Amino acid sequence: MSREGWINAALYAGLLAVPLWAWLADEPFTITLATRVAILALAGVGLNIALGLGGLVSLGHAAFFGIGGYEMGILASHAQSYSPLMETPFLIEGTKSMPIIWLVAVLASGLAALVIGALSLRTSGVYFIMITLAFGQMFYFFAISWPAYGGEDGLSIYVRNGFPGLNTLDPIQFFAICFVLLSAALWLSARLAASEFGLALGAARQAPRRAETVGLSPYRLRLLAFVISGAITGLAGALFADLNRFVSPTMFSWQLSGELIVFIILGGVGRLFGPVAGAALFITLEHFLGGLSEFWHIYLGLLLLLVVLFARGGIIGLLAGRRVAHD
Amino acid sequence: MxxxxxxxxxxxxxxxxxxxxxxxxxxxxxxxxxxxxxxxxxxxxxxxxxxxxxxxxxxxxxxxxxxxxxxxxxxxxxxxxLARTFQISALAMEDTALQNAMLGALMPRGGRLGFFRPVLRNAALRDTAMQALERVGLADQAALRTAELSHGQRRQLEIAVALTLRPxxxxxxxxxxxxxxxxxxxxxxxxxxxxxxxxxxxxxxxxxxxxxxxxxxxxxxxxxxxxxxxxxxxxxxxxxxxxxxxxxx
CATH class of the missing domain: 3.40.50.300 (P-loop containing nucleotide triphosphate hydrolases)
Known part of the structure; x- marks a missing residue:
């Protein structure tokens, strides 16, 4: 195993060991922190497919995170009030079942990514950043001005959604669900990166003219990466809303898009476990420094500055050295 | 004629x-x-x-x-x-010479890209790419990242990528x-x-x-x-x- 492989394994084991220890020590708050890390890492793994593999700096991934969150909120709120979403032309009822909510979250955010991507990917560079930001803000203001689902106040879900055979209100069981989904996304991401699609997408990022002259369409490759990326981030959004049992327009905020990028830069752009390392560090800092000062972001800023100046490969890059070909 | x-x-x-x-x-x-x-x-x-x-x-x-x-x-x-080579090498610099050489063979006429199979374990693709590298004299550099190749070797790799397209x-x-x-x-x-x-x-x-x-x-x-x-x-x-x-x- 390569050095990066060992570091990834250690991170993975650590993310599993901390909540297990907390469970034995009866520290539910720590389990919740670890669950936050797993969910935000999942959102970051999604973004990393667009940003790391595809080189697409999307400042609008909060749109997908929020769509996942609101999709869960809407379905669950209708289920808890026993009112169907719509009756004509056919009946759609709300649901409290996680697997259905996840599926709808993936489909809805994937579809949104298809539309947003199809339009945004006609631009590149700073224009791409701005247009994705604009789409994210559109969703944000739409959510604020949508009174049916709480508007600015957001939407509370009283009981966490259910998963067959599990008690999702037990923190360690909910953590397990999030951890398994994160693992699946990491596995998918690793497979994609090493596949023909990953090679082609990497060529489209590094040498788009070359990709075209070997018969590949950079636009289509990027669009597909963007859709997969958005769908995974949307799934994370549904889990995040379930963790908090609350959805609000802040899930759509551009600050959230920015935080997702921060995870990736801290952890290592294009590194499989970059978002995991970044999200873990972010939440740890938020927890410990946030207890010291309301203005803990200044320390995060300093750290980010150091990483960008001296450790371009992020934490993983710093520890594992330069990336080696995945053979 | x-x-x-x-x-x-x-x-x-x-x-x-x-x-x-x-x-x-x-x-x-x-x-x-x-x-x-x-x-x-x-x-x-x-x-x-x-x-x-x-x-x-x-x-x-x-x-x-x-x-x-x-x-x-x-x-x-x-x-x-129709295979083209560039005056200024257009190659994926972070990838190896072998990975670059594979690019031409990814899209055989009307083919589809694989999403799950690791590309480096695709024997047919690997052989095609290795043959092209051998022909241009880069077989020994197959595992090197393109950024580590000399200017002349990158020119040769340009040709190898075009070769794998079977133009x-x-x-x-x-x-x-x-x-x-x-x-x-x-x-x-x-x-x-x-x-x-x-x-x-x-x-x-x-x-x-x-x-x-x-x-x-x-x-x-x-x-x-x-x-x-x-x-x-x-x-x-x-x-x-x-x-x-x-x-x-």
Whole structure:
């Protein structure tokens, strides 16, 4: 195993060991922190497919995170009030079942990514950043001005959604669900990166003219990466809303898009476990420094500055050295 | 005589008042190397871009393998078997030479990309790429990242990527650019043998290479094609000498 492989394994084991220890020590708050890390890492793994593999700096991934969150909120709120979403032309009822909510979250955010991507990917560079930001803000203001689902106040879900055979209100069981989904996304991401699609997408990022002259369409490759990326981030959004049992327009905020990028830069752009390392560090800092000062972001800023100046490969890059070909 | 593989018929392209291509016609026949020469600013790059699909001509048409490709995109033309190499290497620098060489073979005519199988464990793809690397003399560098290759090796890798496309015609934009005398000589010898596989439309500044390789030469000046002929004819042409070759020809 390569050095990066060992570091990834250690991170993975650590993310599993901390909540297990907390469970034995009866520290539910720590389990919740670890669950936050797993969910935000999942959102970051999604973004990393667009940003790391595809080189697409999307400042609008909060749109997908929020769509996942609101999709869960809407379905669950209708289920808890026993009112169907719509009756004509056919009946759609709300649901409290996680697997259905996840599926709808993936489909809805994937579809949104298809539309947003199809339009945004006609631009590149700073224009791409701005247009994705604009789409994210559109969703944000739409959510604020949508009174049916709480508007600015957001939407509370009283009981966490259910998963067959599990008690999702037990923190360690909910953590397990999030951890398994994160693992699946990491596995998918690793497979994609090493596949023909990953090679082609990497060529489209590094040498788009070359990709075209070997018969590949950079636009289509990027669009597909963007859709997969958005769908995974949307799934994370549904889990995040379930963790908090609350959805609000802040899930759509551009600050959230920015935080997702921060995870990736801290952890290592294009590194499989970059978002995991970044999200873990972010939440740890938020927890410990946030207890010291309301203005803990200044320390995060300093750290980010150091990483960008001296450790371009992020934490993983710093520890594992330069990336080696995945053979 | 068989139909030409590639035929350019009266294409014109203007950028504002500048006429970069002014009714250019030329063709590329099976088994030949057809060189395009001309001073800087003669419109060689514009011509290549129109042939390969990056620019759309204002007028005229381009046929490839008996089919009108004037309206096709760059990837569509590549999938038909039109392989291009760049003057300034366009390669995935973070990837290895082997991974780059695989790129040409990813999209076999009408194929689909795999999403789950690790590309480096695809034996067929790997073999195709290794063979191409061997042919250009880069087999020992297969596992090196492209960023670690020398300039000359990157030029060779450019050719290897084009080879894995299994092209029906090559369009090469200054394959000798920036290579030393020895590198140029090796590249010349290599291209010599390549014409049997697929004809080459060669844009090159190295006149020794052009005269050694070309079956026919087209001379471009100010977007116009002022002469087409064999090496001997072009050397003998007064008009060409005056316009381009100068005293040393």
């Amino acid at each position: 068989t139909d030409p593989v590639l035929s350019v018929q009266g294409i014109s392209k203007s950028f504002g008042a500048v006429c970069a291509s002014d009714g250019i016609s030329l063709d590329l026949r099976q088994g030949e190397i057809h060189a395009i020469i001309g001073p800087n600013g003669a419109g060689k790059s514009t011509l290549i871009a129109q042939i390969c699909g990056g620019l759309r001509p204002d007028a005229g048409r381009i046929d490839f393998l008996g089919r009108d490709i004037t309206g096709l995109s760059v990837p569509a033309r590549a999938r038909l078997g 029906r015609a090559f369009v090469m934009d200054e394959p000798m650019a920036g290579m030393g005398a020895e590198g140029s000589r090796q590249m010349t010898a290599f291209l010599e043998g390549l014409r049997e596989e697929a004809p080459i439309l060669l844009v090159e500044h190295d006149m020794d290479a052009v005269f050694a390789l070309a079956d026919r030469i087209t001379v471009l000046v100010y977007g116009r094609c002022i002469a087409t002929g064999t090496v001997a004819e072009i050397r003998a042409s007064r008009e060409v000498r005056e316009a381009y070759l100068g005293e040393d020809a």
